[in-house]
Amino acid sequence: MQGPWWVTILLPSLLLSAVVPADGLWWLVPWALQLNMTYTARPTNISAPFSSPRLINKPGGARGGSNAIRWSTGEARRYCGAVPWPVRRQKIMCEKFPRATTKVREGANLGIQECQHQFKHRLWNCSTADISVLQRLLSIRSRETAFLHAIVSAGVAYGVARACSTGELQECSCSKAKTKPPPGAESAGGEWEWGGCSHNIRFGDNLSKEFMDANEVAADDTGLMNLHNNEAGRKSIKANMKVTCKCHGVSGSCATMVCWESMPSFRQVGDIIMGKYHGATYVKINKKGSRLRPRNKRHKRPTAHDVVYLDDSPDYCEVDVAKGSYGTRGRKCNRTSAGVDGCQLLCCNRDFVSREETTEESCNCKFKWCCEVTCKKCKKKELVHYCK
Known part of the structure; x- marks a missing residue:
């Protein structure tokens, strides 16, 4: 008889953690990838049978939309109890926001898929063929590990924020209206108002912090690096929110302008973080052990939006499972390309x-x-x- 899903998916992760230093991703990645194998919109058949969810029969508001599903206390405890959370607070958050936790999982999977898109033609291609190999890569504090933290953290925030605005969660809905006018609204003349349904990036950001940052310790260089990159990923969304406005009035006039905020596409977010990967700062911890600073004194201090790393990347040309490298033998290449996908490189x-x-x-x-x-x-x- 096959046991609970986490026995087959996460038990190897738990055993491997004895030899590979754990960070905020070592348990989240296998949990997210399990969606690609046996995904259902609701966690039936995962660890224990669930009764049919009760729909919330109310319009979208401050506490959820018409599409939201309410979980009973027993359902939430059974679902959250099946996951070996590394930090107790995460289990508490899961039981408090069970439906949102499923979106955390989907968001992490979204981040991994984007990682594979961005690196599909590179020496390291973000392969998840063997989770243990990927987890060993995470023990090396390289640019690639930094990218993974940033993109998965962004994916979690993105997935939750999007679900809030579509009414899938009872814990949140559209973002609250702002008091400041949108850019250009005052100069355009007429009246304006915040309307529509802005993406609730604030709720997504907070939940991403709860699940991504809880297992990190800011008292050492690895923890500082991971926390910094997690936040850099989330800021890639917040700093690129766009305002969309629509005019309302007689005969095409703009008597009233209704505006709302929306996130960029996640492909755009991936491109932004990939740019940060290319410009990542090589850092080390200062003497007080309180912050990271550039190894090269001539380089400027990284901002909260930048990606940072502590170790050089391993040689991805050859197989080295201990360092998370599959090598490139057997990879398809482009004979006529002079780029990273070309056969020579x-x-x-x-x-x-x-x-x-x-x-x-x-x-x-x-x-x-x-x-x-x-x-x-x-x-x-x-x-x-x-x-x-």
């Missing part, structure tokens, strides 16, 4: 092998009224290159 100056492969794709598509598109299946031969 991706294969680390090793040779590559080429072979003809046949793929099937849609072709000769036609539109039929109404409303159907029919396509034929065509076979295509192409020359594909793999690193030796």
Whole structure:
């Protein structure tokens, strides 16, 4: 008989933690990735049977929307009790906000998927094929670990904030209206007001801190680095919120301007954090052990928006499981590219092998009224290159 999901998914993580120093991601990543294997919108069939949820029959307001699901105390305890939380406060938060905790999990998974997109053509490609290898990478305080902290922390905040505005959570709803006018509203003339449904990044940010930061200790350099990068990830959303306004009035006039705040797409957030990865600051802890400072005195002190790292990255060209590297042998490369996806760089100056492969794709598509598109299946031969 198969046991609870965390026995098969997280038990290896618990055993590995005896040899790999744990940080705020070592338990969260396997928990999030389990969504890719057996995801359901509600945690039925995960650890214990749940009764049908009770819908909240009220419009969106300060405490949840019409789509929100209310969990009973017993349901919340069974769900939260199935997760081996590293910090007791996290379990308490889960029981207090059980539905929001499922969005924490989805948000972490969103961050991992974005990591894999950003690094898909690089020596390290954010692979999660073997969780233990990824967890060993986290023990090295490199640029890649820094990026993972930032993108997963941002993903958690993003996922929760988005769920608030769509009415999926009883714990929150749209962001409260601001008192200051939106940019350009006063100069445009007429009246203005905050309306629509602004993304509740404040609630998402707070919940991200509770689950991402709780297992970090600010008394050592590793904890300071992880906390700094977690916050840098969240700030990548907050600093790039955009205001959208819509005019209301007779005959297209702008008698009243209604404005709301929305988050950038998560792809944009990933691009922003990737830029911070490229400009990351190599740091060390100061003599007092209270803050991080650049190793090179000529470099400026990193801001709260910047990504920082403490260790050099391992050599990702060769297999080194102890350092979280799969190597690049067998990776597909682009023979004609001079970029990071090119065979010369991706294969680390090793040779590559080429072979003809046949793929099937849609072709000769036609539109039929109404409303159907029919396509034929065509076979295509192409020359594909793999690193030796």
